[in-house]
Amino acid sequence: MSFESLGLSHNIIRSINKLGYLKPFPIQEQAIPIILQGKDLMGIAQTGSGKTACFVMPILEKLQNEEVKKDRNIQVLVLVPTRELAIQIDEVFRSFTENLKREIRTMAVYGGVSINPQMKGMFGVEVLIATPGRLLDLIANKALSISSIQHLVIDEADKMFQLGFGEEMNQLFAQMPVVKQTTMFSATLDDKVSEMRNRVTLNPVLVEIKKEEIEIENIEQLAYHVAPENKGPFLRYLIKEKNIKKALIFVSSTKSADSLVEKLKKNKIKAVAIHGQKSQGARRNNLEEFKVNGAQILVTTDLLGRGIHIDSLPCVINYELPRSPLDYIHRIGRTGRANETGTAINILTDDELQHFRVIQRKMGKKITLQRTEDINLHGY
Ligand code: AMP
Numbered sequence: 001m002s003f004e005s006l007g008l009s010h011n012i013i014r015s016i017n018k019l020g021y022l023k024p025f026p027i028q029e030q031a032i033p034i035i036l037q038g039k040d041l042m043g044i045a046q047t048g049s050g051k052t053a054c055f056v057m058p059i060l061e062k063l064q065n066e067e068v069k070k071d072r073n074i075q076v077l078v079l080v081p082t083r084e085l086a087i088q089i090d091e092v093f094r095s096f097t098e099n100l101k102r103e104i105r106t107m108a109v110y111g112g113v114s115i116n117p118q119m120k121g122m123f124g125v126e127v128l129i130a131t132p133g134r135l136l137d138l139i140a141n142k143a144l145s146i147s148s149i150q151h152l153v154i155d156e157a158d159k160m161f162q163l164g165f166g167e168e169m170n171q172l173f174a175q176m177p178v179v180k181q182t183t184m185f186s187a188t189l190d191d192k193v194s195e196m197r198n199r200v201t202l203n204p205v206l207v208e209i210k211k212e213e214i215e216i217e218n219i220e221q222l223a224y225h226v227a228p229e230n231k232g233p234f235l236r237y238l239i240k241e242k243n244i245k246k247a248l249i250f251v252s253s254t255k256s257a258d259s260l261v262e263k264l265k266k267n268k269i270k271a272v273a274i275h276g277q278k279s280q281g282a283r284r285n286n287l288e289e290f291k292v293n294g295a296q297i298l299v300t301t302d303l304l305g306r307g308i309h310i311d312s313l314p315c316v317i318n319y320e321l322p323r324s325p326l327d328y329i330h331r332i333g334r335t336g337r338a339n340e341t342g343t344a345i346n347i348l349t350d351d352e353l354q355h356f357r358v359i360q361r362k363m364g365k366k367i368t369l370q371r372t373e374d375i376n377l378h379g380y
Contacts, residue, residue, distance in 0.1 A: 006032040012057050014099045020276035020303055022283060024051030030207045032058050035183060037095040040204040043185040047156075047208050048326070052092045055153050055183050058136070060093070063126065063150075064100040070124040073148045079130040080158040083110035088128045089156050090156065091128055091372065109134050119143040132160070132168035139175065152179045152200065157193045166192070172236065173199060193214060216365065218336035223346040223356065223367045230346055232260075234372060236267050238345065239297070242262070246290075247315040249299045250331050256320060257299045264297055267292040267380075271297035302327050310334065318346045321355055325362035 001025055003016050024032070025048045034041050035058035045051045057275045059076055068075055081085045090108035098103050106127040111134040118134070120147035122143045130138075138144055154160070160169060182201045185247075186193045197204060230302045238244065251257050255274040272286035272295045290298040291310060302322050314337045322328050335342025348356055348369070360366055 001029050003028075006037045008032065010059055011099045011101060012061055012096060016057075017041065017066075017280050018276075019095060020283075021053070022280075022287075024208050025054070027051055027207060027209045028054040028057075030209075031055070031183075033206045034207070035059065035181075036061060038181055040181060040201040042161055042189075042201060042204040042209040043183070044187070044189055044206070045185060046209075046211050047049045051155075052089055052183050053096075053183075056089070056096055057108065058095050059103065059127070060100060063104060064102055068126055070297070072122055072125075072142075072144045074125065074128045074144055074146055074209050075149065075155070076127040076151045076154060077135075077146060077149050078127070078153040079135070079160070079169075080129060080155045081165060083131060083375055085156065086110045086131060087172060089129045092152075093129070109138060111137075115141070115143075116351060123202050132165045132172055136168060136171060146175065149177065151179045152176070152182045154182070154184045154200065155198070157184055157186050157196055160196075161192045169196065170305050200289055202287045211347045216332065216363070218341055219332050220341065221332065221346070221365070221367045222341045222343065223348055223369050223374050224368050224374050225348055225350075225353070228310060230351065230372070230377055231319070232263050233377040234375070235287065235347060236264070236269065236380045237375065238317075238347075239269060239375055244315050245296065246313065247297055247317050248334055249297055249317045249319050250322065251299060251301060252320040252322070254301060257301060260299050261297075265301075268299060270295045271299060273299040275301050276303060280313060302331070307330050311337075312339075312340060314342055314346045316342070318344070321346070321348070321352050325359045328359045329363060 003013055003021070003026060006024060006029065025042060031041055031043055037214035063075060077220045078089055080089060086108040088253045090106055093106040096104065104127060104200060105125045105128070107121060107125045108129040110131040115134070115137060118138060119141060122138070128144065139146065152209060160166070184197055184201060184204070224234065239247070246326050249260065254277045257273040257275045260275045261271045265372060274283045274286050276288070286298070289295040313335045316332050317332060322331060335344060346356065
């Protein structure tokens, strides 16, 4: 399924291509058409499922077609439990606003910082992402009006209660007009969340995305310690000596991906890359090359790695480590699926060892570091 078939127009698709999303995540596939139709939605999904883009895209798709008077009336309100989430969601909105039919201003507001700049910056904002307490303060100061909200989003509803925002949410709902459309997300649907759902939504469509369970027990994890100048030769040595027929190699940047592919090709190893600087067409072709045709190696980055689906992948190699331990799990989880065995190989230099220790601690699994200085890399 493509983004086009979900009903998103060219303006949004251009931003999707720029971000490098290859195809919709399951939550996007299910929720985008529902939101575009104007129905209320209750999404049960975790962070990492792609839930942010799943409401950002259809909301902007619709809002760009509306004529809105520039004033202090917010059109779209996204309620979030934390400052970090507010900033993150604002960034996602901004990455989609640049190609729209008209300018749409977005803003994130949260407590713990001075309220004055937020009050001053509010004029002309149509999409506001806010934590409950600061929103109440801004309303009390008449910095904005929520009387003409068309779309309300409540993100991480369960966390709102965990962090004790129940009372503030009540105060907000008491002031809120009847909203045309409400979209809610929560990792769980407990009693409090259900009660909130009953209060703010009307016949919501339920979309539930199960958490991806990654079985790391089926994956053999290996780690090799190499000198920086030996990283490339050691990788080629491994591919040949271990007779690796197919591997997905992760690096940290598009530049590294391209340079690694060049080096592998020079050494007669058929490799292709998929990353955000490549056109959609080039990415599809390269994936096809790897999946169906002869390419032995596919090099990618974390961002694009998420959208790639390959059945039966025997080996994943971390040529450069990911920043987050969660990304490490996602990377190695590409192999050893559906009860097959898989191998995840880490090639590490001195300055990556400390970070690798953090990853192991978070994963709750220790991996023995293997020395490589006695291996003769001549000719690789
Ligand atoms: P979220 O669950 O909204 O925090 O999103 C998790 C991550 O997935 C973010 O880094 C997004 O940029 C990324 N993402 C969202 N949708 C897609 C997609 N269709 N393909 C690839 N990456 C995506």
